Amino acid sequence: MILDGWIAQRLGVSALTRGALLEWQRRTLREIVARASAASPFYARHLIGVDPSEPGTLPFMDLRPLAEDPLALLCVPQGAVARAATLETSGTRGSRKRLFFSDEDLEDTKSFFAAGMAHVPGSRTLIAMGGERPGSVGALLGEALGRIGRVGFAEGPVSDPSAVLGRIAALNADSLVGVPAEMLALARTPGAGLVGPLRSVLLSGDAASRPLVAAVEAAFGCPVFRHYGMAETGYGAAVECARREGMHIREADLLVEVVDGEGRGLDDGEWGEIVVTTLTRRALPLIRYRTGDEGRILPGPCRCGSVLRRLEVRGRLDDRLTLPTGTVRLGELDEALHALPWLLGFDAAAGRGPGGVLLRLTLYSVSSSELERGREAESAVLGIPAVRDAWRGGTLRLECAIHRRPDGLRPGKKRILPLEKFPSAPNGSCGTSWTASGETFWSFHLLKRSGER
Template sequence: MAKEQTGQDATRLPHDQIEQIQLEGIKKTLVRCYENIPFYKKSFDDAGFDPYSFSDLSELSSAPFVTKQDLRDNYPYGMLAVPMSDVREIHMSSGTTGIATVGAYTNYDLDFWADCFARGIKFAGGGPDDIVQVAYGYGLFTGGLGAHYGAIHSGATVIPTSAGNTERQIRILRDMGSTILCCTPSYAMHIADTALEMGIDPAEEFHLRAGIHGAEPFSDNLRAELERKLNYKVLDIYGLTETGGPGVAVECLEQNGLHLAEDHFFAEIIDPSTGEVLPEGEWGELVITTVDREACPVVRYRTRDITRIIPGDCACGCTHRRIDRLHGRTDDMLIIRGVNVFPSQIEDVMKTFNQVSSWYQIEVDTDERSLDIVTLKAEVNPGFDIDSTGAIERLQRQISARMKTELSVGIKVRLVEPKSIQRSTGKAKRVIDKRRTIK
């Protein structure tokens, strides 16, 4: 079981006590990594970093970074800090862009993972009287079981529907009285739209109070549309396989940033180009060190996610610092003719046009001169006369012109009919970069 101070009451601890928990935990983590994982011994030695002399959280900035590639290079068990006999569960990333990264868990790791996700359910106002429907995929992906363990830990009833079979999801949501839905935001939208097509008004016939949606970024526009269609509150949750899964940070009902589980994770924001640690309020790359993870601890893991530490306290009373909702990723950043563009920036421009829905894809290719060409394919909202050639061409030009003004890059816009972009039960595929496949 997790230590008493890392239970849900930890969300209200004075921050100096949280920092003391972090200091003591990271001291042990550094030594555990150095003595049990050859990668860290070499990495620390090469950087001249002495884990035994660590005495202040500020000194962590002297430790070297670890990257996803480092974890892949040590596949499958090279980053394990405990004997295999202590491992109770293993998850892996999809490995779609290379060798999978492995996340292993001891009993303690599983317990605090459940506690972290349970905080999200508590932030949503949930508890023993709730029914949590988990429509994340179960299996090697951490989403399904992370939400499952969290629901049980919170005292709620859990319905493990997993992803897919959308019509059955809808019947269960309606008939079983599910009050909290856990899935990707794009799949929640697919559930809402499918229900409406079935003649079911989810705002009236579902019983939802909250949705805990993660695994992919989503805009404020998509959040508002989900809340309108499903008549509930949408909370963002953050996590990744490399640090243990969903629950690293979760939004509360204030919807003003995600509270880090600071008794288990220490966060830094760095300049992605220089590695310099940035002060609160400045945007940069999120770097995470696990405070007390046993099986697969990480020290200064570069997440590639762009966010910031939000200054000040949250009105909800949680004392843990907040990160802002993700602005993009350093490795998903598109460099278009020398201009850095994040998909989220394109989405920000799109949401200023109420004729366009939240469903889109960005296609990047090159022309015969090897110059970059970006095409935004976006669905119009129902009711827009897409058969009116003049109207569709005019709207496409307007969106493209605003993209040019806001992003300083030319983007071709192609508007398509509602429901013509393929839906997914998992992460929505937003960017198709054909440049990477050109030989």
């Protein structure tokens, strides 16, 4: 019940009940629709004639207004904006969206961070997320930790895992917060087992596969918690409790739905697109915003006793590869490749190539590489049924490279990139070649069609 007490205090009740929470959401939804319609030129047009007592009838919105005319969504004077964030994210596919936050909005985020982190063990936390600017996620988390008597160290994104491990030891940090892919790189860098003992790791900013969570837990010998949030939700949306059976939603501030491709609401347990309404946002509220993230509401209550619904997220809806044999999600590549014990991380790119679809993978390892590494990677990727069937049918070419360079990781979220944005093998080679040079070991081979190997 990590958030229930905090939300009860927000609602002015002694103990949080589902009924009290639903009444709060109904009232705040009516208020935000009325305020947005009156204050925002965009919402004045977008919400004409709506009935806020029927949330499922309100029109959806997506990222386009945030990219095309964000000031038209603003519901406070520009002088009341405490932070403006311009983001070019994986979800926008190149569009730059702009978001605005008031002091009150940022205060709500810090309050949520403090409540959520209160149950995560640790007193000295290294924050491996962007925090160089006031109001950024790392800065807000650092302030929140101070409120609960803890110390936060702003590290920023991880690009050199060995150096970050050294700073963890030097700072005597006993907990970490970071992006899943970067925490995996830390966990599998030589020396990770000498750090600590750590008391917890919190993964945020991207979906985390089961093998990744298991690897981080094993390396650092501590529990791993997951958090879901994005700039549109005020950076925080849901966090796991000690049971770690789904992320409890920040339901006093967010109304979360899951819908299918046609916008129809789905039952608990069904996967679909996450839709959020920011019930208490002052500067730039979002009403039925289609996030582009895939998730589901877990059925039933959590064993911790909380009345809050729980969310499970498995990545971006558009991060997938469509093949004649089916669709392959980035999360499926994560599940297959993160299980390789020597893998630091990987990059993926896809596009049309000669004879069909080309999937290009670059895998990173700090250990010495040899032919066996390539075979293990090949076996892992071909364990995905749609990939295996397309490859056998000759409609998919798969290129794999293993890159040994400890400082070669690109920090941040992992996405399936267009081929033109992704480097090929050295000198553009293909076929089968295994070469080593200094700190870079390339094992680049083309997996041929069945019968041609």
